[in-house]
Amino acid sequence: MGQTRMLVKLAALPIVCNTARVLSHMEPINQALLDILVCPKCRGKVVHRDGKLRCTDTACRLVYPIREGIPVMLIDEAIRADEQTA
Ligand SMILES: [Zn+2]
Numbered sequence: 001m002g003q004t005r006m007l008v009k010l011a012a013l014p015i016v017c018n019t020a021r022v023l024s025h026m027e028p029i030n031q032a033l034l035d036i037l038v039c040p041k042c043r044g045k046v047v048h049r050d051g052k053l054r055c056t057d058t059a060c061r062l063v064y065p066i067r068e069g070i071p072v073m074l075i076d077e078a079i080r081a082d083e084q085t086a
Contacts, residue, residue, distance in 0.1 A: 029069065039064075041075050054081060 029048055037046050037053065044057030046064065053064040053071050061081040065072050 029066065029071065033071075037071060037073060040073050041078075046071075 034046065034048060034053075038044065039046055039055035039057060039060060039062060041062055042055065042057045042060040044055045044060055046053045046055050048054075048066075051066055053066060053073070055062045055064075055078075062075065062078040063081050064074070064078045
């Protein structure tokens with residue numbers, strides 16, 4: 001019986017590791033990078049929220065995706081913030 005319990009513990013290890021990896025993926029991106037990034041449409045400042053970059057310009061409000069930790073600052077890839085189900 002004791003051996004079975006050991007196996008269960010070992011099986012749970014990769015799950016913990018994967019969770020940590022996912023969490024590290026959610027970390028805010030480099031602040032220095034954020035400071036130099038601007039919205040390509042309106043040149044407004046962008047902020048990092050919910051794993052995406054949002055233009056702070058109230059008229060523009062484009063949301064840019066972040067893929068593999070790299071912000072995709074393309075108007076074609078962006079979506080309007082008010083189109084999202086927030
Ligand atoms: Zn903008």
